[in-house]
Amino acid sequence: MGSARDRLEAIIAEFADLDGREKLELLVDFANGLPALSAEYQARKVAEDRRVHECQTPVFVWTEVDGGAARIVAEVAPEAPTVKGFMAILAEAVNGRPVDEAQSLPDDMLERMGLADVLGMMRSRGLRAIMARVKRGLAEKATVPA
Amino acid sequence: MPDAAPEHVLVTTAWVAEHLSDPRVRIVESDEDRALYAMGHVPGAVEIDWHVDLQDSLQRDYIDRAGFERLCAAKGISNDTTVVFYGDKNNWWACYAFWVFKLYGHQDCRIMDGGRKRWELDGRPWSTDRVTPAAGRYAAQEQDGSIRALRDEVLKHQRAGKQLLDVRSPEEYRGERMHMPEYPNEGAVRGGHIPGALNVPWPMNCNEDGTFKPVKQLEKLYIRELKMKRRSPTIAYCRIGERSSLTWFVLKYLLGFGNVRNYDGSWLEWGNCVRVPIAKGAAPGGAEGTASASPAVHA
Numbered sequence: 001m002g003s004a005r006d007r008l009e010a011i012i013a014e015f016a017d018l019d020g021r022e023k024l025e026l027l028v029d030f031a032n033g034l035p036a037l038s039a040e041y042q043a044r045k046v047a048e049d050r051r052v053h054e055c056q057t058p059v060f061v062w063t064e065v066d067g068g069a070a071r072i073v074a075e076v077a078p079e080a081p082t083v084k085g086f087m088a089i090l091a092e093a094v095n096g097r098p099v100d101e102a103q104s105l106p107d108d109m110l111e112r113m114g115l116a117d118v119l120g121m122m123r124s125r126g127l128r129a130i131m132a133r134v135k136r137g138l139a140e141k142a143t144v145p146a
Numbered sequence: 147m148p149d150a151a152p153e154h155v156l157v158t159t160a161w162v163a164e165h166l167s168d169p170r171v172r173i174v175e176s177d178e179d180r181a182l183y184a185m186g187h188v189p190g191a192v193e194i195d196w197h198v199d200l201q202d203s204l205q206r207d208y209i210d211r212a213g214f215e216r217l218c219a220a221k222g223i224s225n226d227t228t229v230v231f232y233g234d235k236n237n238w239w240a241c242y243a244f245w246v247f248k249l250y251g252h253q254d255c256r257i258m259d260g261g262r263k264r265w266e267l268d269g270r271p272w273s274t275d276r277v278t279p280a281a282g283r284y285a286a287q288e289q290d291g292s293i294r295a296l297r298d299e300v301l302k303h304q305r306a307g308k309q310l311l312d313v314r315s316p317e318e319y320r321g322e323r324m325h326m327p328e329y330p331n332e333g334a335v336r337g338g339h340i341p342g343a344l345n346v347p348w349p350m351n352c353n354e355d356g357t358f359k360p361v362k363q364l365e366k367l368y369i370r371e372l373k374m375k376r377r378s379p380t381i382a383y384c385r386i387g388e389r390s391s392l393t394w395f396v397l398k399y400l401l402g403f404g405n406v407r408n409y410d411g412s413w414l415e416w417g418n419c420v421r422v423p424i425a426k427g428a429a430p431g432g433a434e435g436t437a438s439a440s441p442a443v444h445a
Binding site (some may be wrong): 021024025027030031057079080081082083085086117118119120122123 | 178179181182183184185195197198201234274276
């Protein structure tokens, strides 16, 4: 298994080859693959304020570091498959990898996947904001000694 | 008077189910989240996306008349086609697409009441088939300025003290919320509302299941409680003109307001303009007070 960057590059290449409709279908596949929250996180969702308030649909995200390895845990409402699929892609890239590697994820990933044109400017901005939030969350955790 | 009685412009999911293979009808899905259509759509429905299909990519405006004609032809829509819009989020994007179709003079536009949510609740089937309709033949008219308000018209309207409706959340209306930390600012440099505007958050038009509230309840809200007049010129706005197209639809087609326009530039334009007045706080004029309709919001 490669670095977080290598994993994401493979996903980007997979998207880049598809037509617009297929890109959205692959995004839905990723969305369907995002695991449901464990009981622990279900409880924490209630106890902690993890709601991403920028999103109009309910989105909850945790950026965790276990022994130096990154782990994104997220719950996204089923009516927002684009955000859900995007979160699953980020999780697939960084989960289990050293936390610093998350910072090397390319900010132009949506353009290179060809999703920026399919989703349009406003939705793409929203996804970039989610990526910035995840990167920042992991960076903050990385600086705290385990 | 509205173009048609509510029972004509609003159709049920049952009506749509009966017309799925009617060659005179084209079902159109418009969503906030485009991947929803890929997940499953009403059988035979085409997708029209407001970001990608309806906006001009260079000028901040809608596609031009020729672009609209090309879009309709590609989606299998001719001038005499009955176009039924539906979507996610209480049909707000569906109403937006409906409004753009009216802008170019499409005659027979309808909304499937309750949109995706109601279709799902009614246990109707979803399809992932690729829909490739036979090309339509379309000749659009020039934009209908009677349903679209541009900035200078809004300013004149505001100065004359005419009916203005702000359909955003009370926090946005009062000027407390613009955008969140770290989120890209796609808002405005000032927060608040257009002086004189009443605040009726758009979800107040809708039931929990995404359908529109009964006309009697809507009349009670807009006409009896807020004292709005059907015959007075009215302009509705929100942040980018999408939520207000839903309220525009309610006022024009369900309540029969004779002269109502959507200000699609909305707060994203107004809150950035040089030398236009804004008001902060809960009152229309900006002083302290309570002018918001009670925000029983369930978005």
